[in-house]
Amino acid sequence: MKNPADLTLTEITRALRRRTFSSTELTQWMLERIARWQGVLNAFVRVEADEALAAAKAADRALARGSATGPLHGVPLAHKDMYYVKGKVSECGSKVRKGFVAPATSTALARLAAAGSFRIGALHMSEFAYSPTGHNTYLGPACNAWDRRCITGGSSSGSGTAVAARLVPAALGSDTGGSIRLPAHFCGVTGFKPTNGRVSRANALPLSFTLDTVGPLAVSAEDAGLIMSIIAGPDPLDPMTLGAPPWNMRRTRSSPKRLKIGVPAKFYVDDLEPDVAAALEATIDALRKLGAKISKVELPDQNAVSAAALIVLAVEAASAHAPWLRTRASDYGPQVRNRLQNGLAYSAVEYLEALRWRGPALAAHLDAISDNDVIIAPVSRSVAPTIESTDLGGAPEAEAAIQAITRFMRPVNFLGLPSLVVPAGQSKSGLPIGVQLIGRPFGDEVLIALGRAFQAETDHHRRVPALQ
């Protein structure tokens, strides 16, 4: 059997259709790999081996009959444990929701199932999707597949490390303040945060109804585009998706020639670790060689945009959790409880001023980037720090540390922009470095096309950790 760890999701779907291996063989291979590495990585919260094998056998029978169900036919996937499946437990990384049985299936998972994939388990996540590191008081930390002493990033911690270790070929994450992009950067995988409104959030755990987005972590940009082609689109259960354009797969294969890419003159380029700065420069050079036109841009005050994002997130998260903060505060981990309580500090007027500013702030951003199609930026100023150095719990310095890790994330969330993170290099210590390509509203497909072109010329996304 060809080693599935060397394949992207797109290549796996082709191999299944060509019967290079069967869905059952693939699922057994994945279950063996999960069993081998789960104790090291803590990537899964549940493995559903029997159900996955039964689904794989059914997929093989259907393929033999010539009745494949869709583009992901026979592919086992796992997702962040916040996407509900009717009748299944979804604990959202928390003690508060221990034993919670979902009353309905999330639209995103229903669409992936309709495309022929099935679930092999559920993945680790930060408690209630409210931490950027991958620490979890209740579950213990997820560990980085490149170095188990390091964080995965969060909150889609299991998604990042599971894809990096090739325990699954792709996984859904969510991004409210960087929760897809940070694990993609720290774990060396491709991550895509879509434009707000592109993917339904229905029957997935909410954190901030203004800022939440659903998107994939995968091996390649092509894989991310494949997942997006399945999960994107209007859903009556999520009003934000109504009126958004349908996914345009043809546009994801367009040439990057003549694309205009802006490089921020400040904020995103201040105080980067040398390895991160070098990866960013190398990526800019590679994109220039692909025919993109590169120029400097002066963005509006990103500190103010980031602060507005923090206020909106803090208040909406506190509002969502207020019933449990009143009655079950001690069931939260200290850091998440503290952060939820932070949302109590702001007045209704302050919250609404921040929220009302969102439209004008986006207009100012679009004015500033002019006709640029893409802005290129780092994801974080450093590679993955250690679990120990970031294990701050409820300590007073935790909030400042979290804001430092998420510094380059929040403007994208506040402005509702799409952003693709592509692996772009490694540090001298062997840890991965990602770069984010930030698009215009609904310019999602342009980012996938650019990512595909970049990955056709580089092999950073093909690197698999040694898992020792």
Added chain:
Amino acid sequence: MPDDISSDRVLANARAARVPLNPDDPGRIARAVAPVAARLAAAKIELPLETEPASFLMVQRREIAP
């Protein structure tokens, strides 16, 4: 928006929200959020009277207008 947040204010807000806090919490919360409030206050944002949260959608969807 003020550029400072007091522990008294945090305590009053928490009471209004009916969320109990431990004695040390209001001070801790005030210290955690004050830098954020200060950063936004420094921007001196002035919004037209007519601006509402849904104005964001109008700007966002201009990009896909026919």
